[in-house]
Amino acid sequence: MTSLTPMVAELVDYYDDGEAARHFQFRLLDQQQWPPPEPGQFFMLSVPGAGEIPLTFTQLPDQNQHWWALVRRMGSVTSALFRLEPGAILGARGPFGRGWPRPGSDQTPVLLIAGGCGLAPLVSQAERLLEMNLGPVALIYGARSPEARVLGRERDRWQHKLALFEVIEQSPGQTARRTPLDALPDVLAHWGHEPGATFMCGPEAMMTALSQRLIERGIPPSSIWLSLERRMHCATGTCGHCYLSHRYVCQSGPTFGWPELELLMQQPVTTQTPPLLSC
């Protein structure tokens, strides 16, 4: 049986980052343990009275079951979370879903692409890659504005370990919108590598366009991985909300290889295109 009742967790610490975004540290109470999560997996955070939302780990649980997550204040649950102080009792369930694959030595160099808060699910994958030291790693990070950038500490830390390319969509004095998609050719030329594996997370329209562009460049579709965001209420594949064709993102995702995702996204009625960078 898969319970929908969370374990007791505590809000340990937090710090602000970017516009309306905040890092939260949580820990499980009462000696409860989770199976060790993989980078790219997620957990369900309950703010009792407000509801439950899926969140990715920016730092995976340590042996004391402490972990970090980045949260953007957006709806009623995140707004309630932002009103809490350390010591608050919360609920947590997890880990859920399929994480990022562990790249093999034949899959270097590695390209990471993130839009806005989409950087969060890539943090622990980036850390793993740097630790594995397989080869060059590059990160293209797009944000709506300089103020909207998040995970500044991590980006600082990575500065000399990976090639970081920041793309600001709207910056003062700049007229044309510039997104990771626009920047891709320049970045790859500057970096001097073609990726052996690409991991990306950001608005779906951006990821779809990037994947197509990479494939046009001759990059194998099977080397491209994406992480999706969906409304979720159970994370056990029963509530139905995160459907993507005949799969549920909470179980078959949130990370998908491009060939699989491309099939799942085929449907006769397409929806309106969301803004390129909206996170």
Add this chain to the structure above:
Amino acid sequence: MIHYRLAELAELTRHLGRTRQVWQRSGAKEWCQADASNPPPLEAGRSVQSAKGFFFAEQEHIFEFDGRYFRETLPKPAPFALIGVSSCDLVAIAYQDQFFASDPHYQARRQQALLVGLECTVPCEHGFCPTVDAGPAARPGTSDLVLHPVGNGWLLTVTSEQGRKSLQGLNLTTAPEAMKQQRQAQLADCERQFPDDQHIRDGVQALNAGTVNASTWQQMGVQCLSCSGCTSLCPTCSCYGVQDQSADQTITRRRFWDSCLYDGFQREASQHNPSDDAGARVYRFWYHKFSDDFRKDFGRYGCVGCGRCEATCPGVIGIHSVMKRISQHD
């Protein structure tokens, strides 16, 4: 399989009522608790609501939180028998048994239930169970007991071990071969009476071939009022939403039937909505019921041919209306 002859249905009801609550359909075609000592007559045909709510409750609590601890609120129902579940609804229960195999709330109720099927001898309005392999004969492995009216009495077939046990202590005579033959004849006769289903076969084929164009779905999207009638009455629909409620010092999370036809079903807090097109949502519903993709996972289509969606859709996009539309377009 063991077949008994049952002269009086009330005999069975009284017997089951000694150890269980007994539920039957009332005159309003709704499931109601029956007085087992004085049960109402058994109605054939489709009930307005399927038996879905007995297991996947329309609303239920998931847990309570007292400020420090979460307490799972699993239902603890007394054993109960549903008498007169139509064959299509039995198939739907079997389908949901698969889907909710790991759901503790569903299973807590399901394990207390005894399913007594009732086979139809005439097609119901909008029904097409033979097309989707769900009736009129009860499908194997979907019930504990099955009733079939023969003459003034009933043919009672034991279809599970639980069913066999439930009859212990009841004095029954084995059914003569003629009764079994009459059942077969009545079922065959019933099947012959179903109207032509070519539009459904063609529609399902068109849906799976991907030959229905977007504008056809979008036109039907205009007709979808997002009332949630189809998903409420569909015996295999299983989506739910959750909500926290506070009262005094206790916070309760409840879940309740949701509908993928609502615009807000997939909308995220950022307002990004992967299914913001009503036509896409209508497509989703029918894809879920009739796609070969799901068929691979569940061994059958998600539709049991009850026709309730056609009966309850105010926008005229129930099964027959939709299949006629999509089987004509390519």
Add this chain to the structure above:
Amino acid sequence: MPGKQAVQTICPFCGVGCGMHLLVDDQNRVAAVSPQGDHPISRGKLCAKGWSTPFAIEPGDRIRQPLIRTDDGFRPASWDEALEVIRYGLLDILSQLGPTAVGVISSARASNEDNYAAQKFARAVLGTNNIDHCARICHSPTVAGLKQTLGSGAMTNSAADIDSAEVLVVWGADATENHAILGGHIIEAKLRGATLIVVDPRRTRLAKLADLHLQVKPGTNILLVNALLHEIFRHGWQNQDFLDSRCEGADALRKSVRDTSPTQLADAIGVPAEQIEAMARTYGQANSAMILYGMGITQFVSGTFNVMALSNLALSCGQIGRPGTGINPLRGQNNVQGACDMGCLPNVYPGYQDVADPAVRQHVSDYWQCPLPDHTGLTSMGMTQAALRGEFKGLILFGEDPVVTDPDQNEVLASLKALDLLVVAELTMTETARHAHVVLPAASFAEKNGTFTNCERRVQRIHQAIPPVGEALGDWQWLGAIARQLGSSSLDWTNSQAVFDEMAGMTPSYSGMSYEKLARQHGLQWPCDDAAPEGTPTLHQTEFPIGRARLIPVHHVDIDEPADADYPLQLTTNRLHFHYGCGSMSRKSPLLERETPDGILFISPEDARNLRLKNHSAIGIRSRRGYLETRAIITDDLPPGLVSMPYHFSEAPSNQLTNRAMDPVSKMPELKVCAVRITPLPEGQAPRTIQSIRASAAPPSARENS
């Protein structure tokens, strides 16, 4: 678990009156609802609101016992205590200012029995005709207009007629959202081959499905009717036999439309002349054509004239008095027809019997065995104005939330604050109840017996399914308790059937009805009397209540507040399928609440572009009367220049902005159009609720000037 029992009743939301079963569980809760398959109107269907009924009536935030205002909020009290406060309050006012200073506002959501009790309480106990209900803000022009032209202000035909009509004209009504099951009938009719014509400034769902959509400018209804009549008379499409034998005034009407050709008026109406001609041809030549209309007709300063214009159109073509024809107002609330029928209006007794007629008054006085006031009473808005002048001091109100739903909220608030005694009976703490001196716990429709009358005049039984929550009472019961406090036994009934029987005994159109007879079939349509013991699905078949119908020429009336340089956009109001009235019931459903969570403004892509709005941008909206903040939804359902807001949301109530200019005949305010200015809020700033706007000072002037 599904219900232990299934209780048959009528949906509590709109005026369609769908049949449903309440499935009651072993803890006496309404666990679920189920559509009633054999119901003549709903035929096994429900709308989103109907399906959400268990949420709407769940006991969570229900008021469970009487509450008495204190300096810092409310304190729970016993019924005895609350009744005592009410008694002293009423006696004080009555002794100082007399019965003209008190009044009752009843509810189009409550049962006929409750409404009958309310008007009897006002007239027989308080001694005033100050009794009204919200029909004022939906269909008072219908009553005023059709009473003059036909002699009866109700839907002339039945829902079932939609199935047989050859042409359906949906005029200023968004049926699939507000009367969804009837809207569904219209979709069904269109699919089976009926011709569907929609007249609406917005591209409604039915407009998208229609054969012809006339996307008129707001406030041009009379121009359109007169252009249609011009065309009809020019081609001889009028039904001359019908005009000769059943109507009077045809010549004057014909003369009055001599110069109103489609070509001349097309620009003013905002649609091509060809569309008007096509509509005239289709309607004028139809064998049976049915007009269904809503608040796009009534909520104008020209409301009564608009209704009379539609009447002229239907009469001229003889499209009345037969199945599949007629002029059919779609009424908003589950029992707005009943509340009118019951005489919850300041000028009529039950059955529209004139208060000003001494013979009628004597008859009613004899029947009730008490003296009766001889002056017509105040309308709800009249009570508001009198309260502001200090002439009206005591109000008993139930099942209504005028603070949210009335035009010009600020004035309504001021008037409530001017009262010495405000008694509100409600299910939950509404915005209006917050201002009460005494709040009484009312029973929901699931907790009482009675009848509702739907928009097609069908009187249907509701049955009690669960016991009242806490100490809640049905409205006729607590009204009776107040009456007893005031020394009157005239509301001492033993059950709802006794109320119904007394009512039927004095209401000619209900005189042939009884609970037994209503139970035998799915209700009865009035008039139901000796002449029509099985009721009347189609009115005016052989004659009109006034003999011959009157054709009364009407002329265009300008909207009160056109857009101008300061307020360059026109605001109209609409309703959403997912919500109902002030939202006090529908918004309890987490599903319906999720559909449209914020209170919203619909705006055309063109206007959005000019204002640099994105979908869901936070915006401020200002009219000459108020200011709101909400979010924009961009949709090409609206033409450039016109924006629209639903009125369900107390955080962003459109009625903060709307115009109070009134139809001189019916006193209907012009809710359907006023002038506004929209400004985007700074990026990242969320819209504030009206409550927090009120709490803070006026909005920063920088925002106004941006």
